[in-house]
Amino acid sequence: MALRILVGCKRVIDYAVKVRVKPDKSGVVTEGVKHSMNPFDEIGIEEAVRMKEKKLASEIIVVSCGPQQCQETIRTALAMGADKGIHIDIPAADLSKVEPYHISKIFAKLATENKADVVIVGKQAIDGDNNQTGQMIAANLDWPQATFASKIEKDGDGLKVTREIDGGLETINLKLPTVITTDLRLNEPRYATLPNIMKAKKKPIEKKTAADLGVDLTPKQQVISVEDPPVREAGQKVEDVSQLIEKLKGAGVV
Amino acid sequence: MTSKVRQAILPISRFKRYFTPSHNSIICTKTLKTYIEAETEVSNVHLTPEISLHLVTPNTPTWYSDGKDSKLFEPFYAFYWPGGQGLSRFILDNSDLIKNKNVLDIGSGCGASSIASIMSKASFVTANDINREAMVILDMNCKLNFIDSDAIKKVTSNLINAHTEYFPYDIVLIGDMFYDESIAKELIGWMDKLSKEGKEIYLGDPQRNDILSSLDGRLSIKATYNLPENVRKENNGLMTTKVWKFE
Numbered sequence A: 001m002a003l004r005i006l007v008g009c010k011r012v013i014d015y016a017v018k019v020r021v022k023p024d025k026s027g028v029v030t031e032g033v034k035h036s037m038n039p040f041d042e043i044g045i046e047e048a049v050r051m052k053e054k055k056l057a058s059e060i061i062v063v064s065c066g067p068q069q070c071q072e073t074i075r076t077a078l079a080m081g082a083d084k085g086i087h088i089d090i091p092a093a094d095l096s097k098v099e100p101y102h103i104s105k106i107f108a109k110l111a112t113e114n115k116a117d118v119v120i121v122g123k124q125a126i127d128g129d130n131n132q133t134g135q136m137i138a139a140n141l142d143w144p145q146a147t148f149a150s151k152i153e154k155d156g157d158g159l160k161v162t163r164e165i166d167g168g169l170e171t172i173n174l175k176l177p178t179v180i181t182t183d184l185r186l187n188e189p190r191y192a193t194l195p196n197i198m199k200a201k202k203k204p205i206e207k208k209t210a211a212d213l214g215v216d217l218t219p220k221q222q223v224i225s226v227e228d229p230p231v232r233e234a235g236q237k238v239e240d241v242s243q244l245i246e247k248l249k250g251a252g253v254v
Numbered sequence B: 001m002t003s004k005v006r007q008a009i010l011p012i013s014r015f016k017r018y019f020t021p022s023h024n025s026i027i028c029t030k031t032l033k034t035y036i037e038a039e040t041e042v043s044n045v046h047l048t049p050e051i052s053l054h055l056v057t058p059n060t061p062t063w064y065s066d067g068k069d070s071k072l073f074e075p076f077y078a079f080y081w082p083g084g085q086g087l088s089r090f091i092l093d094n095s096d097l098i099k100n101k102n103v104l105d106i107g108s109g110c111g112a113s114s115i116a117s118i119m120s121k122a123s124f125v126t127a128n129d130i131n132r133e134a135m136v137i138l139d140m141n142c143k144l145n146f147i148d149s150d151a152i153k154k155v156t157s158n159l160i161n162a163h164t165e166y167f168p169y170d171i172v173l174i175g176d177m178f179y180d181e182s183i184a185k186e187l188i189g190w191m192d193k194l195s196k197e198g199k200e201i202y203l204g205d206p207q208r209n210d211i212l213s214s215l216d217g218r219l220s221i222k223a224t225y226n227l228p229e230n231v232r233k234e235n236n237g238l239m240t241t242k243v244w245k246f247e
């Protein structure tokens, strides 16, 4: 097996940063905030590199859509072991209006252009939490899909994927080409070390725009308002069960 | 700062001074040696354990860093790359090909392939690396292996595309130089010229990209080696390294 794998790596606000809503409620503050690679995408890249190490894959192409800084995210993926990068340049100001719909069109086009056998993306990005892009890529290409993957194995000419579903695990066989979205338990991504970082600087990154791919970024949705989640009210401590029941009675819930 | 700029602003070699861009200062050979000693360890965990080398390894903090705090700037010479490892293994195992020959090691880095050539009784060895700091570590690595450092001629000018009419070399070694597409493209044209002039060219490479497949008809495979575990970790995604003769 010598699969060509296209993997998404989205640049998102770092998981450890406290996200702040803009005063005009049009979105969240991104300027001057630490960004890093969407953790589910790190898992996707790790899996692709492991497939390469098992000789299942021959080439790993990583894609990131967004401003110039996405090239840093791509470099991280290249240091993890991907072979080349494609940066789809979308200015920061336009990025908040780009939806999974558009990204899926971009990926579908790139998958075809690069003759990919497998497209791997995270099950969701930790910023928008949309959980749509992978499914839409599969729909655009009319390829089979395996979402929420926790294990990927070779199976004859295709792949066997274990999926995390409500109440258990589901195993499905997929014909190629296919789209896979990663879940948290698929693997534990490696860190990029200095020798890998140094070599990654020399790997090629191609820069393109959505227009180059014939993808129109006109929004399909309109964001009405973005708001902070309500602040949790302080709780009360009770000594024992009888006190709990008393309090619940007092609140009129039992 | 790119290495080109660095080369341009470096004083000429007889001053024996080196630049550490992380500190934006010019340092002397002795200081560079202390930095190398501090950030590397002597290692034999590679494909040529008979050669000891100062290397950044998983036992040294720099290995885990992004390089910004290192006193060594992009120290390609402080790693033993898969291409050079295979090539040096091949040289040690096939000393009859090297014995009494005049050898040129392009992109010598840590210098292992040059040292391997001396061990295989080459009559003359030239190490060439455009990073002058590589010559300092070569010197240190010669000492580790009880080789007279003067036995290896050190050249830091860019020989790729240089005139070759008066090249005295019989054999040209190219270890792990195809990682950078722009170097690779220049090298290929130059290799063609060298081979027409009757030089024997040996390439060691782990095939990080498909540049070498464009040379398909001209490469004859000489050896394939599995990479040790620590070398795999240094080169995510790679499992083997190969040696070819370019004809």
Ligand SMILES: C[S@@+](CC[C@H](N)C(=O)[O-])C[C@H]1O[C@@H](n2cnc3c(N)ncnc32)[C@H](O)[C@@H]1O
Binding pocket: B076, B077, B079, B080, B081, B082, B083, B084, B085, B106, B107, B108, B109, B110, B111, B113, B128, B129, B130, B131, B134, B157, B158, B159, B160, B174, B175, B176, B177, B179, B183
């Ligand atoms: C990846 S390292 C390989 C080192 C060594 N051959 C090995 O395999 O371990 C590439 C080396 O080539 C050197 N280099 C880059 N361009 C060069 C050129 N035009 N001429 C000579 N050396 C060059 C770099 O400074 C670096 O030390």
